[in-house]
Amino acid sequence: MATTLYAIALGANRYGRHGRPSAAIVAALAAIGGVEAVSPIIASAPIGPSTRMFANAAALIRSDEPPPALLARLKAIERRMGRRPGIRWGARPIDLDIILWSGGPWRTRTLTIPHPAFRDRRFVLGPLARIAARWRDPISGLRVRHLLSQVDRRRPRT
Template sequence: MQSSTYAIALGSNRRGRHGGPVAEVRAAIAALDGVVATSPIIGSAPLGPSIRRFANAAVLLESALTPPQMLARLKAIERSFGRRRGARWGARVIDLDIVLWSGGMWSTAGLTVPHIAFRERGFVLDPLRTIAPDWRDPVAGRTVRQLHARLNKPQPLG
């Protein structure tokens, strides 16, 4: 199979064996094969019930893996970092998600690419915009830069 490009979102808001959340994100980036671009690591507020701030980043990587194979690889890295299935949006040592894939769209019971909620998540779009501003979402037809601008556009009152 030929090589594809993946945009991967990374996040941590819990200390792990590598250190605090920023160190966990850096270690996860180092554990990924084929990284060709890395965003700055940003801080963001948590979603849901967690009270700990997140360290977030995005990477672009080249791989011959199919989306399901890439998902399996990301889940294996999460497990190696001590990630266990738990409460949705709870504290986590590492979270790795496929956001975009150069092959376009993929949809199976366990995987949807593009990531179903990335368009509404500044903590994904902020770092992704720094490394892939012109990547076009195959569903919305907008670039990452446009999605980011729409998300950060002031909303009129009343």
């Protein structure tokens, strides 16, 4: 299989084996390998029941793995870093999600690319726009930077 480019979202909001959430993101990137670009790490408010702030980043990686194999490897990295099944959107030492890949849309029972919720998440789009602003969402046809501007427009001003 040809080398494929993937956009990965990384998040953490609980101290784990690697220390602070930002250190977990750095450790996860080292474990993933094939990193072409990494966004700055940002802080964001949690979604759901967690009360801890998240550290979030995005990375572009190259891999010859098909999407299901990469997903399995990312989930294995999460487990090695202390992630356990639990409350949806709860505190976690690391979260690794495939957001986009250069192969276009992908859908199976266990994996959907593009990630179904990425268009509504500033904590994904903001970091991703720093490293892949021109990448087009294969579903909407919009570039990441345009999706980010739409999310920003929908946010209420306080």
